Amino acid sequence: MLPPVFGVLFDGIAYGMLLFVLSVGLSVTLGLMNFVNLAHCAFAMLGGYVTVTLIDQLHWPFLATLPAAFLAAAAASVVLERVFYRRLYRASDLDQVLLTIGLAFVSVAVAAYFFGTLQQGIETPPMLRGSTAFFGLSLGNYRIFLIGVALLVTVLLVGGLEYTRFGAQVRAAVDNQRMASGLGINVDRTFAYTFALGSGLAGLGGALAIDIVGLDPNFSFAYLVYVLIIVSVGGLGSITGSFFAALLIGVSDIAGKYYFPELGAFLIYLVMLIILMWRPAGLFGKR
């Protein structure tokens, strides 16, 4: 028999894993290009709405919509990257912040126009509903699935970065962009692919998030703060950093809500500020 604190811990880990899928893409793109992309969660929201539409209108099974959410967000990000982002790679932080806040604003209004401002929910397949008993705890099946997906994503990402040619190029570009392009790596193209991959993961995260936190047009901003916190705490460009930061934030958020509900989000903001002041480059950041 395990005490209930493990149940809270489990929920926190599941939530942290969701945040990890949502934020890892931003971490890599920020580390690679120093591009402050505040529209990252708009791609997540797009993935979420793709899943909702496919299930409600075309009656796809939930699991089949996940790759679709990934592809839709990745495709949208390629278009936006070609049209807007690439012109501002060398612009100031302020310009990047403004452009991407503008895109996020537009995404909120567009989502409200097509889907209304109501919270959307979805029907998950029977095997992901209910819960499994485990040493006296009842663990939500969907949360177990979520942790599985996140671990799979982590293994694929870390493996891909460590053992493929493309991964080596990305690592080289993160470490030293000038040197990498001097060695004949096309940094711009590497970035475009990474950007699509990261936004696709955000789309996947948005689709996975519906069952846990719901989906409404404010998603673009509501989770942006969490994502930014994870990225800055974990350190730019660090997958391991994002992973542990997401765990830390997920567990402290859920634990805070269980044990200190009167504090609200206060705890999370404080944790972020203290870590940033202590280590401006994040826990695992190099710069």
Place this chain on the structure above:
Amino acid sequence: MTSVDSTATPQDYLRSLSRWHPIEIVFWLATLVPFFLFPDYLSLASQIAIAALFALSLDIILGYGGIVSLGHAAFFGIGAYAAAIFSKFVMGEPVIGLFAAALVAGIAGFASSFIIARFRHFTLIMITLGLGLLMQEIANRAHWLTGGSDGFQGIDIRPVLGIFRFDLYGYTAYGYALATLFVLFLATRRLVNSPFGLALRGIRERLVRMPAIGAAPRAHIQKAYTIAAVMAGIAGALLAQTTQTAALESISFQRSADVVVMLVLGGAGRLYGGLIGAVIFMIARDQFSGIAPQFWYFWIGLLLITVVMLLPNGILGGLSDIYARWRRK
């Protein structure tokens, strides 16, 4: 910016900047027009004056100092709550309330400036965002003091200087807000056209070279940040006093984002950028949100994208480019 020949001394350059241009005088005379022509819109006009003051305060740190802040509403909100609390528990005289709010916001700004001055770039953006959210959460949780999400109850504002009573149409509100804006504008004008203002621009252009010419960038940033916090606090206090309410909205991330949009829209790093941006933003919001409130942000987003892509220096920057090209022909 006016161009000067290379033989001029720095004093000449600063003096040429601080000379009043006829357009400026026309602009300030035009701010009096609402009293006579649009008496129905005086409450909107006072909102614009307050937003303009807030944008002007951000201009000092963002436009001149190059410090991007996504949490500037923290000081606006602190000023608003300070003025509200002062009027309830101490006295209802608005002008003294402004000073009280300025003092509280200034202390908060000075305290946070020690953190702000240490960081740059992405970390700085994240820290300003985090501090802003932290203040919002504190205001939300301190229900006993601020009223939390219900809003502050019991503001009691006396007539300005004991003479001008706040009326239903907003004559006093607009006059009071406009007078405060003008006084602080003069102060800001003096500030940015001083050697201190030049040092700020130097920090914006290249921080690491400033110590080489004997300037202390951190001290300058701290000073500028505190001054900007004081002005933002006064703007917040004006809003609380003229609308007789103080709500969580005044300290929200939304307000921080809005003021950045206003400033950039008008043109950051120009004295009138924030003012023009506030006028356009507030009038556009008033018009558009009448049609469909939830889609107002679509237009703001589109406007932001357009400004960043096509008018990197804002509307005033674009206008001055056209003017310069016309002069050359």
